[in-house]
Amino acid sequence: MHKALYRAYRPQTFKDVVGQEHIIRTLKNQIDNDNIGHAYLFSGTRGTGKTSTAKIFARAVNCLNSVNLEPCNECEVCKDILNDSIMDVVEIDAASNNSVDDIRELRENVKYSPTKSKYKVYIIDEVHMLSQGAFNALLKTLEEPPSYIIFILATTEPHKIPATILSRCQRFDFKRVTVKDMMLRMKNICEEEEIEAEDKALNLIARNSQGALRDALSILDQCISFGDNKVLYKDAVELLGTVNVEQLFKMSQNIIDQNTKESLQDLNEFVIWGKDIKQLINDLIDHFRNLMVCKVSNELDEIISLPEEIIDKFKLQSKKVDTNDLIRILNILSVTQDTMKTASNPRVLAEVTMMKIAQPMFDESKEALIKRIENLEKVIESGSIKIVSSKEEVITADNNTIEQEEVIYEEVKSEDVKLIEASWKNILQKIKKDKKMPIYALLSEVRSFNVHANMLYIVFDDNFSFAKSKLSSVDTIQYIENVVREILNRSFSIKIVLKSEVNNIELEIKEESKDKGEEILKNIVSETILEIKDSIHENQE
Known part of the structure; x- marks a missing residue:
């Protein structure tokens, strides 16, 4: 019969205990100086060696042939303790023996001297599970224990004691x-x-064990069985339900590039492959946390426990994102992590989160506002905004004809339009789910959009004039606005238009001349940016 690795490789001596050198050194010094206490509390997360250390200590203080303060595990007392065939070392599970009567029985047994060994050791595991009455009963014994008694209390929740x-x-x-x-x-x-x-596989197992060696060995056991005595990275990813590191880098880059469409597509692929969405959010938090660490520190060995080639990829990617944006993304992901625990539809919550972190316009935080300002500055610097003039004839009061120049503000496809395009399938699916099939059928023919001053123009080809008339009723427009608000978490007013009408909905800015109009526009935008930055600065102070 197969014996679980964490049982087969349970520490048998102090030197076998992993990662607790500070504790082992103190305990061995106490044995060496004959300065052994009568009560110990071992606290810490699961799988860190509390119970194993307690058992080793019980053997070490009673060993007949101790070498270097370690139990020999060969003498009669050591063997009896290892085989649980001696009454002098008692292990009690407080979770199932937590009543006053159980502790009273323990107090009665304490009166009797050890039969074979020097010390009688009581190991009480998960001691925080004792009732208040049981704690009161234990207190008297802890205050005045016999000289031959040692209590070792183990717990994962010391604050409850x-x-x-x-x-x-x-x-x-x-x-x-x-x-x-x-x-x-x-x-x-x-x-x-x-x-x-594979080292990559062992690293992934270790990171997902969250500091619990016992959990790591259990996962390793699974991987060995799954991989037919081979531990491969791809198998570990499959078993743990985590995301492949290459996929994480791809998804995070799409988020950094504010590519909402690709980010949502990445999420969809993870769902199709059966990945746990909660685990994906956890993985993203770890990923962006590592990017933030790379931005602020060069000493990464102890802070990021990953292979060197992966750390190099983090360093490279961290150069493409600023610290303020990382803070914004981590804040949103952390809120989602908490909300996900009680979410009835984790996928929708994750999709909204992807849109928020990839599009600062959906986030009202200070960090998001700064990012939006930076984006606006880049648009101005890149020349994506341009001023186009056109002339219009105007008849004056004295019947003279003059030419009046009007200035039209044009913009490359806006982030709002990109957002609507990326989310349109979800909007249609919601309408279909609501069983509004005529609306669903007509809106499925839409090919383009325009957004200005919070007005969303849904644009049909000219041969769909009947669709415009069918969809333009007040009730239908209100319904579509509600669906868009629900899916995007943002309000738009909606107007149905034909392609030939698009030119008439562009923003008109009437100025004296083309050059003057461009200059004034840039000044207005720059002044607005300065005002927003000043406001943020004042709030920070």
Whole structure:
């Protein structure tokens, strides 16, 4: 019968314990100086070695042939403790033995001296599960224990333990095991088991174990079975439901480039492949966190636990995004991470999140406002805004004809239009879901859009004049506006127009001349930017 790796490779001596050198050193010094305490509290996240260390300590203080303060695991006492055939070391699960009566029974047994060993050791696991009455019953024993008694209390939630209990224990906090230490341990196990393992796979397993070595070994066990005694990166990705690192870089770059369409397409692909959306959000948070670290620090070995070639890719990508934008993206993703726990439709929430982080216009935060200003400055600098003049004949009061120059403001396809185009399928799907089939059928023929002053113009070809008349009723327009607002989380007024009418809806700015109009427009935009920046500066102060 197969024995789980975390059981087969449970630490048997102090030197086998991974990542807790500060605790092991103190415990060994206490044994060496005969300065052993009567009560210890081992706290820390699951899988970090609390119970294993407690059992090793129980053997070490009672070993008959200790070498270098380690239990020999060969003497009669060590073997009896390992085989659970001695009454002097008692392990209690507080989760199922948490009543006052259970602790009273323990107090009665404490009175009896050890049978074979020097110390009688009580290991109480998950001690925070004890009832208040049980804690009160334990308190008396902790205050005045016999000289031969050692209590080791283990917990993942020390904040739930009464202060009266904490004050009577020596507390040892077990750290999360580092990715580096976990990888080394898994490599050694794989070598001993004669299993071929890719470093990338072990790194992924370690990172997803969140500091719990026991979890890492459980995942490694699964990968070994899945890969027929081989641990491959692609298999680890499949088992963990995570996103391939190359896919993450592609998706994050689309977000940085504000490419909403591609970002939503990436999300759709992850859903099709059965990836967990919650895990995807977690992976994105880790990814953008690593980018932020690359922006502010050059010493990355301890901060980012990844292979060197992956860190190089992070450094390269971090140069393409500013810190302010990273903060904005991480804030939005963190809110989504919390909301996702109770979301009835995680996919829709994730899609809205993709649109928010890829399009600052949907975010009202200070960081988003700064990003929008930067985008506007780039548009002006690039020359995407241009002024076109046209002449119109006007009849004066004295019947004279004069030519009046009017200035028309033109813009390359705006971000609003790009957004509508990227979201149009979702809008149509919502209309179809609402069973508004005539509206769905007509709007499916739409080929272009225009947006000005928060008015969304839905443009039909000229041979669809009947569609315009059918869709232009007040109720229908209001319904479409509501659907757009629901999908985009933004309000637009809507007007149905034909292609031949598009020229008449462009913004007209009447100025004295082409050159004068361009100059005034740029001045207005620049002054607005300065006013917004000043406002942000004042708020920061």
